[in-house]
Amino acid sequence: MGTYIKNSHTDFPKIDTLQMIEVDRLMVDEYHIGLIQMMENAGRCLAILTKERFFNGDVEGKNIVVLAGTGGNGGGALVAARRLHNWGANVKVFVTAEAKKFTPIPLHQYKILRRMGGSIQLASEINGQKSPDAIIDGIIGYSLKGKPRGNAAAMIHWANGQKVPIIALDTPSGLDLTSGRRFGATIDAAATLTLAMPKKGLFVEGVKAVVGELYLGDIGVPIELYREKSLGLDPTNGFRYSDIVRLY
Numbered sequence: 280m281g282t283y284i285k286n287s288h289t290d291f292p293k294i295d296t297l298q299m300i301e302v303d304r305l306m307v308d309e310y311h312i313g314l315i316q317m318m319e320n321a322g323r324c325l326a327i328l329t330k331e332r333f334f335n336g337d338v339e340g341k342n343i344v345v346l347a348g349t350g351g352n353g354g355g356a357l358v359a360a361r362r363l364h365n366w367g368a369n370v371k372v373f374v375t376a377e378a379k380k381f382t383p384i385p386l387h388q389y390k391i392l393r394r395m396g397g398s399i400q401l402a403s404e405i406n407g408q409k410s411p412d413a414i415i416d417g418i419i420g421y422s423l424k425g426k427p428r429g430n431a432a433a434m435i436h437w438a439n440g441q442k443v444p445i446i447a448l449d450t451p452s453g454l455d456l457t458s459g460r461r462f463g464a465t466i467d468a469a470a471t472l473t474l475a476m477p478k479k480g481l482f483v484e485g486v487k488a489v490v491g492e493l494y495l496g497d498i499g500v501p502i503e504l505y506r507e508k509s510l511g512l513d514p515t516n517g518f519r520y521s522d523i524v525r526l527y
C-alpha cells in the first residue's frame with residue numbers, strides 16, 4: 280500500500296455504536312478535542328483514501344460526486360469534498376436537505392464550501408448529473424434510524440445505479456453499524472472508511488458485499504481514551520495505528 284495506507288496486522292476490538300458514541304463523548308468531555316477536529320481528520324482520511332486507492336494519488340480533473348446528509352457523516356464528506364477540490368478534482372456536492380436542516384458543525388463545513396464557490400445542490404437535482412469517476416457516500420453514518428427514506432433513499436439508488444466506485448464514510452449508508460443489518464436501500468460500496476475503531480456490524484456474515492474493502496481511519500483519538508473504563512475495552516489490547524489501515 281502507499282505512504283498513508285497500510286495493511287493491518289493488529290486484531291482490533293470491534294465496537295458497537297453505543298461505544299462509538301462514548302468515544303465521541305470522552306473526546307469532548309475528557310480530552311476537550313472538538314467534534315470539528317475529529318471531523319476534519321475523518322474528512323482528510325476519506326479524501327486521502329479516495330485519492331490514493333482510486334486515483335493512484337492524482338485527482339486532477341477527475342469528476343467526483345459527494346453525497347452528504349445533514350449530520351456528522353455529511354460533515355465528514357463535506358470536508359473530503361473541500362480537500363479533493365484543493366487537490367484538483369472537479370467536485371459536485373448533493374445534499375439531502377437545505378442548509379437550515381444541517382446540525383451546527385456540518386453546517387460550518389457546508390458554509391466553508393459555499394465561501395469557496397463550491398457546487399452544492401439538493402438531492403432533487405441529482406438525476407441530471409452525469410456519471411462521475413467516483414462517488415463519496417456521506418449520507419448516513421452511525422445514526423441510521425430504520426429504512427432509508429426520502430432524499431437519502433433516492434441518493435442511495437442514484438449512486439448504486441452509476442456503476443462507479445463508491446467510497447463510504449463510516450458505513451455504507453443503510454447498513455446498521457452494530458447489527459450489520461440492512462433495512463432497505465443500502466449503498467453498495469467499493470470501499471468503506473470506518474472511524475477510530477472498527478464497528479461490530481462491519482464484520483457480520485454477508486456485509487462485505489456492500490462494505491467493499493474496509494479501512495480504518497485515524498481521527499486523533501488519544502490512545503489513553505481507549506483504556507477508559509466506561510468503554511469496556513481490554514486496556515492491554517495494543518492497537519496503535521496511524522493514518523489509514525486496511526482491515527479486509
Ligand SMILES: NC(=O)C1=CN([C@@H]2O[C@H](COP(=O)(O)OP(=O)(O)OC[C@H]3O[C@@H](n4cnc5c(N)ncnc54)[C@H](O)[C@@H]3O)[C@@H](O)[C@H]2O)[C@@H](O)CC1
Nearest residue numbers: 317348349350351352420421422424425426427428431449
Ligand atoms: N468520533 C467519530 O466517530 C466521529 C464521527 N463522525 C461522523 O458522524 C457520524 C454520526 O453523525 P450523526 O450522529 O450526526 O448522524 P449521521 O450523520 O450518522 O446521520 C444523521 C443523518 O442521517 C439521516 N437519517 C438517519 N436515518 C435515516 C433514514 N432511515 N432515512 C433517511 N435519513 C436518515 C438524518 O436525517 C441525518 O441527515 C458518524 O457516522 C461519523 O461519520 C464525525 O463527525 C467525526 C467524529
Ligand SMILES: [K+]
Nearest residue numbers: 416419450452
Ligand atoms: K455513509
